[in-house]
Amino acid sequence: MSSSEVGLYPLVQNETIKIMKKRRFFVVLLILLALIPIFTYAQMRVAQNTKKQFGEQDWRLVSQQKINDYTNRLSSGRVPEEWKKFMRVQVRVLQYYLDKDVNPESPNGVTFTIGFLRNAIGLFIPLMVMVIASDLVSSEHSTGTIKLLLTRPVGRWKVLLSKFIAMVFYVSLTVFSTAALCYLISGAVFGYGGWDIPVFSGFKVVGTEVDFTFVHPVPQALFLLMEMGLVWFSAFVVGCMSLMISVLVRSTAAGMGIMLAVLIAGTILTNMASSWETAKYLFMVNLQLTDYLSGSLPPVEGMTLAFSLIVLSVWTAAAIAVSFWSFTKKDVLN
Structure with a gap:
């Protein structure tokens, strides 16, 4: 390396500052500060309505009522078979918590955070990541700074890295x-509070049955860390895909439009993919990694946590390879 070549640390520092100056991360924080109180209020009203409906009844009675409701709906001929599969699984999981005498919905800050992350992993958090990552390279073209950036004494691969x-x-x-x-x-x-409340993990859905062989209790603190790890990995995959689109498409608006369409299509496919087995190889169908912890029905029968991690890893590796190949070989100055 030439003594005049710019090191990696100053480049990373420069990119971090550029992202911060665009204020997109602050927009993400503002969105979170606006939406989380709304969801908290909605959860509080649900808790109040449940208390009004059931009074001070024990959580066991509430869980049993849910089991009875699911069971009654299963006997209806108007309920689609896909919904019936979901309800059968929920009945077995709820019954497992009842048998172990553990409240699965003990209201506290940790439980709310776990639930929010579980619901946000498929679309909300990926959209937040897309907002930040979708213009990392394409914005350099739109502002014309790509020529200045690549005339510096530094390799293209290091710029993209x-x-x-x-x-x-x-x-x-x-x-x-x-x-x-x-x-x-x-x-x-x-x-x-609620950090030490036990949560059961290790449910495995096989068809419409739930395998409890590997189910074991973990403290909510550990469960939250496990869930955050899976959420981070899904967000990282979306970030790599957004970076690839940013390299391939020089327009930030077009890049964001492509990723938005892909993520929304993934949400739709997740609810419809059971009849299309090949869909399980699409990265957006595998983003709901936290569902495996709670024993939810996978989008396509036979999908497991290990399978989804492998599929996402392959897509990520391919996205990174395409990004670096295109950025280093393509004529980006024209």
Whole structure:
């Protein structure tokens, strides 16, 4: 390496500052600060309505009522078979918690955070990541700074690597900020306890049956860390795909439009993919990694956590390879 060549650290620092100056991460924080209180209020009203409906009844009676409701709906001929599969699984999981005498919905800040992350992993958090990562390279073309950037004494691969590292940093910051704000805001309403409450993990759905062989209790603190790890990995995959689109498409608007369409299509496919087995190889169908922890029905029968992790890893590796190949070989100055 030439003594005059720019090192990696200054490049990463520069990319991090550029992302911060665009204020997109602050927009993400503002969205979280606006939406989390709304969801917290909605959860509080649900708890109040449940208390009004069932009074001070024990949680066991509430869980049993849910089991009875699911069971009654299963006998209806108007309920689609896909919904029946979901309800059969939920009946078995709820019954398992009843048998173990553990409340699966104990209201506290940790429980709310776990639930929010579980529901946000498929679309909400990927959209937040896309907002940050979709213009890492394409914005350089639109502003004309790509020529200035590539005339510096530094290899193209190092320029893209610095953008990649900055993207990973902001993905991590987005996931951590989401969890932290969820806990801080919801804890003010539901309390900040609940870290040591046991949660059962290891459910395996086989057809319409639930395998309890590997089910074991873990503290909510550990369960939250497990869930955050899976959420981070899904967000990282979306970040890598967004980076690839940003390299291939020089228009930021077009890149964001493509990723938005892909993510929305993934949400739709997740609910419809059971009749299309090949869909399980699409990365967006595998983003709901946290469902495997709670024993939810997979989008396509036979999908497991290991399978989804492998599929996502292959897509990520391919996206990174295409990004670096295209950025280093393509004529980006014209």
